[in-house]
Amino acid sequence: MGIGVDVVDLERFAGVVEKTPAIVDRLFTKAEQTSAAGHQLPLMSLAGRFAVKEAVAKALGAPAGMEFHDCEVSNGGAPQVTITGTVAQVADELGVTHWHVSISHDGPVAIAYVIAEQR
Amino acid sequence: MGIGVDVVDLERFAGVVEKTPAIVDRLFTKAEQTSAAGHQLPLMSLAGRFAVKEAVAKALGAPAGMEFHDCEVSNGGAPQVTITGTVAQVADELGVTHWHVSISHDGPVAIAYVIAEQR
Amino acid sequence: MGIGVDVVDLERFAGVVEKTPAIVDRLFTKAEQTSAAGHQLPLMSLAGRFAVKEAVAKALGAPAGMEFHDCEVSNGGAPQVTITGTVAQVADELGVTHWHVSISHDGPVAIAYVIAEQR
Numbered sequence: 001m002g003i004g005v006d007v008v009d010l011e012r013f014a015g016v017v018e019k020t021p022a023i024v025d026r027l028f029t030k031a032e033q034t035s036a037a038g039h040q041l042p043l044m045s046l047a048g049r050f051a052v053k054e055a056v057a058k059a060l061g062a063p064a065g066m067e068f069h070d071c072e073v074s075n076g077g078a079p080q081v082t083i084t085g086t087v088a089q090v091a092d093e094l095g096v097t098h099w100h101v102s103i104s105h106d107g108p109v110a111i112a113y114v115i116a117e118q119r
Numbered sequence: 120m121g122i123g124v125d126v127v128d129l130e131r132f133a134g135v136v137e138k139t140p141a142i143v144d145r146l147f148t149k150a151e152q153t154s155a156a157g158h159q160l161p162l163m164s165l166a167g168r169f170a171v172k173e174a175v176a177k178a179l180g181a182p183a184g185m186e187f188h189d190c191e192v193s194n195g196g197a198p199q200v201t202i203t204g205t206v207a208q209v210a211d212e213l214g215v216t217h218w219h220v221s222i223s224h225d226g227p228v229a230i231a232y233v234i235a236e237q238r
Numbered sequence: 239m240g241i242g243v244d245v246v247d248l249e250r251f252a253g254v255v256e257k258t259p260a261i262v263d264r265l266f267t268k269a270e271q272t273s274a275a276g277h278q279l280p281l282m283s284l285a286g287r288f289a290v291k292e293a294v295a296k297a298l299g300a301p302a303g304m305e306f307h308d309c310e311v312s313n314g315g316a317p318q319v320t321i322t323g324t325v326a327q328v329a330d331e332l333g334v335t336h337w338h339v340s341i342s343h344d345g346p347v348a349i350a351y352v353i354a355e356q357r
Contacts, residue, residue: 003338003353009345058340061316078180100122102177107128107227108345115122115234115353197299219241221296226247226346234241234353 002116004058006051013047048103049073051112059116121235123177125170132166167222168192170231178235240354242296244289251285286341287311289350297354
């Protein structure tokens with residue numbers, strides 16, 4: 001079992017996106033950039049999804065070579081992660097079979113925490 | 120097993136309570152509004168208890184219809200939750216039997232995180 | 239199983255250290271004050287390690303008498319805790335055998351969360 005927490009300062013995150021808009025496509029798949037209803041997600045929601053990706057990486061021991069697109073965050077009700085490629089490979093090596101994910105944002109920060117479980 | 124995290128911006132929470140004082144009774148039972156020693160809890164402690172309620176809801180999948188009074192937060196040493204009514208019903212359906220709760224507040228935020236466990 | 243979360247306001251932490259520099263030695267062992275590469279850790283990293291110590295105490299039920307030096311935080315890749323003395327005694331009584339630790343800091347805060355596990 002592994003755990004991960006990540007906090008993202010919303011103001012800093014907004015500043016990075018404003019200076020380097022292309023980073024959004026590097027961090028998030030097209031599907032991740034839109035809500036279940038098809039709307040463009042607000043920045044604070046993207047910050048929450050970024051926090052999930054970072055927390056997943058920490059829960060896996062943060063090995064080099066994992067790609068952001070290989071951990072896709074969706075939110076049909078409760079947040080979920082779908083892992084592929086580089087991330088799925090690490091998870092398989094560690095025997096991780098289930099992910100628990102929670103996100104929150106308010107005031108200055110977005111926070112995610114995850115538990116990687118072996119069953 | 121389910122997990123939940125919630126962060127509450129203390130300034131925003133204080134603003135809501137100042138504008139709508141009646142919200143305190145809607146969110147918290149009388150017992151929750153006082154310390155073990157019988158004193159009125161400071162706002163930051165209420166914010167922490169509110170964060171626990173939100174985190175519990177997330178850990179249960181955040182179904183509609185759960186009432187705030189049905190998840191009562193106490194703190195005799197370590198924080199605990201007592202669930203009843205709408206919240207107990209969802210927990211029973213999911214087979215949740217144990218709750219682990221932790222709260223922290225400092226600077227701008229209060230944070231709670233919970234794990235709902237099935238034994 | 240026990241869990242603990244702790245958030246540390248970086249500005250407040252920096253203020254305490256500035257007013258009372260001796261607190262650094264009281265909170266952290268010499269090894270904890272330096273990185274794996276032998277450099278003095280920046281304040282925000284110390285704040286993260288302090289958050290881990292507080293979160294460990296909460297996961298153990300926050301009994302009186304635990305000493306900060308008896309929960310040593312290291313970070314060779316993923317963060318880890320080494321417990322001794324007062325902290326190891328409480329963990330032994332509770333049957334805790336494994337620790338899961340994660341730290342994050344950004345913007346105004348550092349956050350740690352831990353899970354104490356019995357196997």
